[in-house]
Structures are given as C-alpha cells and as structure tokens.
Amino acid sequence: MPREVAIVGAGMSSFGDLKRSAKSLFAEAFLEALQSVDKGLDPSAIQEAYIGNMGFGGGQIGNLAALMTEHTGMLHIPTRKVENACASSGYAFRDAFLAVKSGAVELALAGGVEVMNDVSDVRKRFWLGVSGDTEWERLAGLTFPGVYAMMAGRHMHEFGTTREQLAAVAVKNHANGARNPKAQFRKEITMEKALSGAMVAHPLTLYDCCGTTDGASGLILASKAVARSYTDAPVWVLGSGAASDHLAVHDRESMTRLDATAHAGRAAMREADVAPKDVRVAEVHDCFTIAEILALEDLGFAAKGEGGRFAAEGITARDGMFPVNPSGGLKAKGHPLGATGAAQVCEIFLQLRGEAGDRQVAGPEIGLTHNVGGSGATCAVHLFGR
Amino acid sequence: MPREVAIVGAGMSSFGDLKRSAKSLFAEAFLEALQSVDKGLDPSAIQEAYIGNMGFGGGQIGNLAALMTEHTGMLHIPTRKVENACASSGYAFRDAFLAVKSGAVELALAGGVEVMNDVSDVRKRFWLGVSGDTEWERLAGLTFPGVYAMMAGRHMHEFGTTREQLAAVAVKNHANGARNPKAQFRKEITMEKALSGAMVAHPLTLYDCCGTTDGASGLILASKAVARSYTDAPVWVLGSGAASDHLAVHDRESMTRLDATAHAGRAAMREADVAPKDVRVAEVHDCFTIAEILALEDLGFAAKGEGGRFAAEGITARDGMFPVNPSGGLKAKGHPLGATGAAQVCEIFLQLRGEAGDRQVAGPEIGLTHNVGGSGATCAVHLFGR
Numbered sequence: 110m111p112r113e114v115a116i117v118g119a120g121m122s123s124f125g126d127l128k129r130s131a132k133s134l135f136a137e138a139f140l141e142a143l144q145s146v147d148k149g150l151d152p153s154a155i156q157e158a159y160i161g162n163m164g165f166g167g168g169q170i171g172n173l174a175a176l177m178t179e180h181t182g183m184l185h186i187p188t189r190k191v192e193n194a195c196a197s198s199g200y201a202f203r204d205a206f207l208a209v210k211s212g213a214v215e216l217a218l219a220g221g222v223e224v225m226n227d228v229s230d231v232r233k234r235f236w237l238g239v240s241g242d243t244e245w246e247r248l249a250g251l252t253f254p255g256v257y258a259m260m261a262g263r264h265m266h267e268f269g270t271t272r273e274q275l276a277a278v279a280v281k282n283h284a285n286g287a288r289n290p291k292a293q294f295r296k297e298i299t300m301e302k303a304l305s306g307a308m309v310a311h312p313l314t315l316y317d318c319c320g321t322t323d324g325a326s327g328l329i330l331a332s333k334a335v336a337r338s339y340t341d342a343p344v345w346v347l348g349s350g351a352a353s354d355h356l357a358v359h360d361r362e363s364m365t366r367l368d369a370t371a372h373a374g375r376a377a378m379r380e381a382d383v384a385p386k387d388v389r390v391a392e393v394h395d396c397f398t399i400a401e402i403l404a405l406e407d408l409g410f411a412a413k414g415e416g417g418r419f420a421a422e423g424i425t426a427r428d429g430m431f432p433v434n435p436s437g438g439l440k441a442k443g444h445p446l447g448a449t450g451a452a453q454v455c456e457i458f459l460q461l462r463g464e465a466g467d468r469q470v471a472g473p474e475i476g477l478t479h480n481v482g483g484s485g486a487t488c489a490v491h492l493f494g495r
Numbered sequence: 496m497p498r499e500v501a502i503v504g505a506g507m508s509s510f511g512d513l514k515r516s517a518k519s520l521f522a523e524a525f526l527e528a529l530q531s532v533d534k535g536l537d538p539s540a541i542q543e544a545y546i547g548n549m550g551f552g553g554g555q556i557g558n559l560a561a562l563m564t565e566h567t568g569m570l571h572i573p574t575r576k577v578e579n580a581c582a583s584s585g586y587a588f589r590d591a592f593l594a595v596k597s598g599a600v601e602l603a604l605a606g607g608v609e610v611m612n613d614v615s616d617v618r619k620r621f622w623l624g625v626s627g628d629t630e631w632e633r634l635a636g637l638t639f640p641g642v643y644a645m646m647a648g649r650h651m652h653e654f655g656t657t658r659e660q661l662a663a664v665a666v667k668n669h670a671n672g673a674r675n676p677k678a679q680f681r682k683e684i685t686m687e688k689a690l691s692g693a694m695v696a697h698p699l700t701l702y703d704c705c706g707t708t709d710g711a712s713g714l715i716l717a718s719k720a721v722a723r724s725y726t727d728a729p730v731w732v733l734g735s736g737a738a739s740d741h742l743a744v745h746d747r748e749s750m751t752r753l754d755a756t757a758h759a760g761r762a763a764m765r766e767a768d769v770a771p772k773d774v775r776v777a778e779v780h781d782c783f784t785i786a787e788i789l790a791l792e793d794l795g796f797a798a799k800g801e802g803g804r805f806a807a808e809g810i811t812a813r814d815g816m817f818p819v820n821p822s823g824g825l826k827a828k829g830h831p832l833g834a835t836g837a838a839q840v841c842e843i844f845l846q847l848r849g850e851a852g853d854r855q856v857a858g859p860e861i862g863l864t865h866n867v868g869g870s871g872a873t874c875a876v877h878l879f880g881r
Contacts, residue, residue: 163557170629171549171578171579171580171581171626171627171629171868171869172579172580172626172742172868172869172872172873173578174578174579174739174873175579175739175740175742175868175869175872175873176630176742176872178739179739179740179741179742179872184739184740184741185738185739185740185754185755185758186738186739187586187589187737187738187739187759187875188579188739188873189577189578189579189583189586189590189873190577190578190579191575191576191577191578192557192559192560192575192576192577192578193557193558193560193561193574193575193576194557194558195557197575200573200575203573204575204590204593204594207590207593207594207597207599208590208593208597210597210598210599211593211594211596211597211598212596212597213593213596213735240557240558241557243556243557244562349599351573352571352572352573353560353561353564353565353570353571353572353573353574354561354565354570354571355565355570356558356561356562356565368571369571372571373573482557482558482561483557483558483561486558486561486562486565487558487560487561487573487574487575489573
C-alpha cells in the first residue's frame with residue numbers, strides 16, 4: 110500500500126442552519142485543522158490550497174478560494190476553487206493529494222465551504238435544481254429528490270427493497286448524529302417516525318432526505334518527507350479514485366447503479382491494493398437513504414440488491430460488523446454541498462486515530478470516503494490507513 | 496530544465512460574440528486539439544480532465560466539467576471544474592500538469608469555456624462586478640474597469656506613463672489580432688482611434704478594454720513516457736508557478752504592482768531555471784492595456800515604471816525584440832474568462848512549433864503565459880520550450 114501522502118490535521122465547523130458567512134465558517138474549520146496538528150503548524154507553511162464550493166445560493170463571488178485563504182493567513186499561495194456539485198471537496202482532496210504526490214509541494218490544504226441557508230425558502234429549492242442534469246431532468250420537472258426517488262422505486266421493484274430498509278438507514282444515521290457535537294440533527298429518531306414523515310417524493314419521506322446545511326471543512330496534507338515532523342499519528346492516503354458519468358439518469362445503463370461510484374471505487378482500491386472486505390469503516394454519500402444503499406452495492410461491500418438489509422440488520426451500525434457513516438452521514442451530520450467531501454475525510458481521520466469520542470467505532474485500520482456529485486455524474490473515493 | 500510533462504495537442508474555438516452553447520464551443524476547441532495530435536489520439540485515451548469556467552452569466556449548471564467531458568466522448572474519467580475568476584484555466588492547466596507530474600495519469604486534458612453573451616446588455620455588466628473584490632470594491636461602486644483605471648492613473652502619476660503608451664498596447668494587439676482567424680476583433684486600429692474611444696473609466700477608453708467574449712480552449716498534456724508516441728514535436732512544460740493576493744486593491748502594498756504575478760513568475764522561472772531574458776515570446780493577461788504594462792514589469796521583462804515604453808517603442812511588436820501577445824491578446828483575440836488561460840497556452844504551443852501562420856514570430860525557443868484572476872487575486876504563470 111502506497112504511503113506517500115498523509116493527513117496531519119483535520120477540522121470542520123459546526124454544521125447546521127447557521128446563516129454564517131463563508132469566511133467565518135471556513136476560518137472555524139481551518140483553525141480546528143491547524144490546532145489538530147500535534148506538533149504545531151503555522152498557516153504560512155501551507156504551500157497550495159484547493160477549496161470545494163458550489164456557490165449558487167447567493168454570494169456570487171469570483172475567486173472565492175483566494176478570499177478564503179487570504180482570510181485565514183495563507184497569503185500569496187496558489188489557491189483555487191474546485192467545483193463538482195456535491196463532490197466538490199472530494200475532488201479538491203484528490204487534487205491536493207496529486208499536488209503533494211507530484212513533489213511540487215510538501216504541505217497542501219484541501220477543504221470546502223458552503224452557505225445554503227442565507228436565502229429565502231423559495232430560493233433554497235433552486236439548490237435542488239442545479240446539481241443534477243439541468244438540461245433534461247429539469248425540463249421534465251425533476252428535482253433532486255425526484256431523481257433519487259426514481260432510483261429508490263426501481264430498486265424496490267427489482268430487488269424487493271422495502272420502505273423499512275430505507276428508513277433503517279435514517280434511524281441509524283440519526284443515532285450516530287446524536288453523538289456528534291458538530292452534526293446538524295443531533296437527535297435519534299424511531300422507525301415509526303422515519304416512516305411517517307411527510308412525503309417528499311414517493312417513496313422518500315422527509316427523513317429519507319438530508320437537510321440544507323451551512324458548514325466548512327479543512328484538511329492538511331503532507332508529504333512522506335515532512336509528515337512526521339508535524340504529527341506522530343499521520344493518517345495515510347492509501348488510494349485515490351475518481352470518475353464521472355452521464356449527468357442524466359436516463360442516459361445511464363442502469364437506474365440502480367452509479368457507474369461513477371463503481372469506477373472510482375475500483376480505482377481507489379486498485380491503487381491501495383485492498384479489497385472491500387479490508388475496509389472497516391466508511392463515510393458514504395447518503396444525500397438520500399437510497400444513496401447509502403446504492404453506495405454499499407456499487408463499492409462492493411454488498412452484492413447488488415442486497416444493500417437494503419445492511420442497516421436494517423445492524424451490519425452498518427456504529428457497533429456493527431462494518432460501521433457506515435458513524436458521523437451521522439449527510440443525513441444527520443448535514444450536507445453543505447462543497448464542504449461534504451472533505452468533512453467525510455475529517456471523520457475517517459478521527460476514527461482511524463481513535464479520536465471520535467462517543468461515536469468511535471472499534472479500532473479500524475482502514476477507512477473509506479465516498480463523495481458523489483449530482484445524482485452520480487461525478488464521484489471521488491479515497492482510502493486511508495494508519 | 497525539467498521536461499517531465501509535454502503538450503501534444505492544442506485547440507481553441509473561434510472567439511467572439513457568438514452566443515453559442517458551452518457544449519458547442521468546448522467541442523470545437525477539443526476537436527481541434529485532438530486533430531492537432533500528429534500521430535492521432537482517441538478521446539477515450541484521456542485519463543483526467545480539468546475545465547476552467549466562471550459561469551455566473553446564466554446557465555447555473557453544477558457539474559459543468561462532467562457535462563463537457565461526457566459530451567466530447569470522455570465518459571467515466573475524473574473531471575472537475577476549476578474556478579479562479581479570469582485565471583480559471585491557467586489553474587486548470589497547472590492542476591493537469593501536477594496530475595501528470597504525479598505519475599497518477601499519462602494523459603490529461605486542461606481546458607476552459609465561457610459563454611458571456613447569452614444575456615442582456617444590462618446583465619453583462621454584472622460580469623464586471625464579480626471578478627474583483629466583491630466585499631468592498633463593489634460596495635464602493637467600483638467595477639472592473641474602475642479598478643484597472645485606478646492602477647493606470649497611479650502608474651501615470653508615479654512613472655510618467657502616458658495615454659499614448661497605453662494606446663500603443665491596444666494598437667499593437669489589434670494589429671496582431673487582425674492576423675488571427677480565431678480572434679474576436681480582427682481589425683487594425685490607429686493610434687488616433689485608440690485615443691479617441693469613448694471614455695469607460697478615466698484614463699481607459701473603449702480601446703483600452705477587452706471585449707465580452709464567448710469561447711473555449713483545450714490542451715492535451717502527456718507524460719514524458721508517452722509524449723513521443725503522440726507527436727514528434729512536443730512542447731514541454733518547463734515551469735509552473737501560481738500565487739494569490741488580497742482580492743481588494745486597497746489591501747495591497749502597491750497600486751502599481753501585482754504581487755501575485757511577481758510570486759507566480761518567480762516560481763515558474765525558478766522551476767524552469769530560466770531568466771526573463773531567456774523568454775522570447777509571451778502571452779500576458781491584457782484585460783486592460785495597463786495590465787500588459789504591469790505584467791511586463793512584474794514578470795521582470797521591464798524595470799518598474801518602464802513597461803509603458805515597450806509597446807510604444809515597438810519592442811513587444813510581432814517583429815520586435817520581444818513579441819508579446821502575438822495572438823492579439825485578451826484585447827483583440829477576446830477574453831472568454833474561464834477559457835483564457837488555456838487559450839494563451841494554445842498560442843505559445845503554435846508559436847514554439849512554428850505553426851502560427853501570419854502571426855508567427857521569429858523562431859522562439861522559450862515562451863511564457865501569464866493568466867490573472869480578478870485584478871490580481873490569483874495568477875498562474877507557465878514556461879514552455881521545445
């Protein structure tokens with residue numbers, strides 16, 4: 110397993126309906142990342158930055174990345190915004206990884222930020238329209254919950270997946286989120302509550318859908334040559350895989366498989382030389398409950414059609430055989446679009462170092478993150494180890 | 496001089512007030528890039544893509560990069576949008592360079608696309624407001640020409656730079672653009688015409704300002720290991736430098752110097768191990784005539800305050816000692832924001848290979864590109880050689 114690039118610091122802001130500015134959220138995440146570097150690190154030592162952000166909901170700031178790095182004391186470094194809808198900071202992380210791997214820099218920042226709640230409720234709905242295929246699905250009146258509802262319906266039809274299995278994902282992720290002080294929704298929900306939520310797009314109820322979240326995340330990557338001068342407990346990047354697909358679901362081969370996930374997962378596992386069975390904790394992209402089920406299947410953790418039983422049977426619970434989304438996932442931790450991919454890495458960083466507090470899972474050696482843009486148009490998968 | 500990464504193909508669409516779609520423009524540029532690969536290349540061989548785009552002027556498409564690569568036959572590859580205002584594809588190029596340099600991929604695409612003219616004239620003005628500092632300069636009513644006008648005024652005050660020297664940049668770049676079949680403005684202008692243009696922001700007239708342009712660009716990068724299997728005339732990337740600065744001019748040390756340019760230029764020249772005197776042709780970011788003068792100074796081609804005489808004395812003319820912007824530059828070729836950085840590289844690719852037709856300069860060995868985001872918040876500089 111390659112161990113050329115490590116994470117030496119990780120942080121995230123609180124996630125929630127905060128209506129705070131992008132600068133404020135990003136600074137909170139970055140400061141926590143800096144403070145997590147055991148042996149200390151000055152912001153001016155960072156040589157390159159990649160910031161994930163989607164940024165349609167007001168703001169309309171060009172050069173947002175430069176604004177973030179200027180504000181947090183990283184003046185004059187190369188910095189750029191990376192945008193792939195909800196996979197923005199998964200790709201920002203990949204690009205920071207490649208920059209360090211190339212030898213061009215020893216220390217890089219990958220992060221993300223999104224402010225989604227500083228607009229009216231009417232305008233918030235537009236967030237749902239610009240992540241998927243805007244040429245044809247939007248024409249047909251499909252919003253984002255509608256696309257995933259179609260996938261869920263088809264999965265139920267083909268494989269017998271049930272409403273209860275979907276709801277079990279929500280119940281599990283809320284139970285995890287209740288233990289995460291940074292989560293947007295810090296309360297457990299019962300199966301009855303999950304099933305009786307207001308219908309959003311059949312068969313998905315309110316509790317099958319993630320919220321609208323403000324938040325930020327930041328990760329400090331270091332080369333092998335310098336990593337141990339910053340920490341005795343680096344978390345190594347074992348593999349990076351990324352892929353893309355048709356934006357519109359109707360162009361794809363299957364409604365119940367995300368090929369971008371499958372390609373990205375295989376590429377990451379090939380680089381890391383690990384198999385799905387070696388992965389002991391994962392943060393996957395559960396923007397809707399069906400998305401977690403698809404991820405388990407498309408990453409090879411479950412056979413196709415079998416993903417539904419994983420949460421329902423407790424396999425993916427915090428104390429199960431294969432904990433998934435111990436942070437609460439997008440569902441309960443929250444989903445600030447451009448910040449999500451790097452926030453997933455924050456959780457795996459904590460879990461692998463045994464620093465996840467009340468939500469720590471039992472001694473994982475290898476962890477995975479899975480970040481999806483749109484309804485599967487882009488995907489980034491990363492593998493991590495001690 | 497490092498020769499690890501080469502450009503093996505380059506293309507751009509026509510530039511102008513075209514109102515064509517992003518997909519159409521990008522496909523035109525990409526097809527030309529493919530066709531320029533002497534020994535042939537199938538789109539499916541490309542392994543990673545970086546697409547520069549700013550994209551505020553309508554559209555509002557998430558995952559734009561995936562849409563572009565899907566449309567041009569590069570299904571399933573890792574792809575992302577890179578945004579740094581007008582320096583978007585300069586950074587997209589840097590990131591594609593780092594990806595190949597890292598060894599992760601052998602073939603990568605760097606490109607850019609921008610559609611600016613498919614909105615009303617009133618809305619077009621908003622393009623001017625989102626590239627600079629949107630927190631304070633916009634509050635003060637400063638648009639983009641206003642910021643550069645202040646720099647020009649200060650440069651005139653400190654160094655005695657004249658209106659005629661500014662106008663000489665426009666006259667030169669129009670003369671070059673007149674020979675470029677892809678340019679937006681293909682006509683020569685006289686000094687009298689340049690000086691008598693409508694005042695936009697004192698001292699800048701219409702002819703001191705670039706236009707509003709639709710266009711796209713694409714470059715195919717290859718590792719040293721595979722470059723010669725695609726072409727016998729690779730153009731090598733000798734150095735890549737990038738930097739950032741305060742977004743707001745009032746936060747900077749000087750009104751007459753872009754520190755991002757200075758930092759990026761030094762980094763690129765250090766990596767390439769070349770001095771300014773070694774560079775024999777350059778495409779610099781002349782969004783306004785004063786910007787070309789600042790670039791010459793900040794990159795070390797002219798002493799501070801001396802940049803004004805370069806165009807006026809013919810030094811930077813196509814047949815001068817040091818040709819600058821033989822393509823016509825942003826001024827005459829056009830400036831489709833997210834496509835500009837990669838389009839500059841297209842021109843240097845042609846010039847170094849001796850394929851620039853009527854605007855070919857005399858046998859340059861080393862060329863430079865200089866791409867600025869905002870009024871200097873971000874900058875990417877690259878050096879190229881045969």
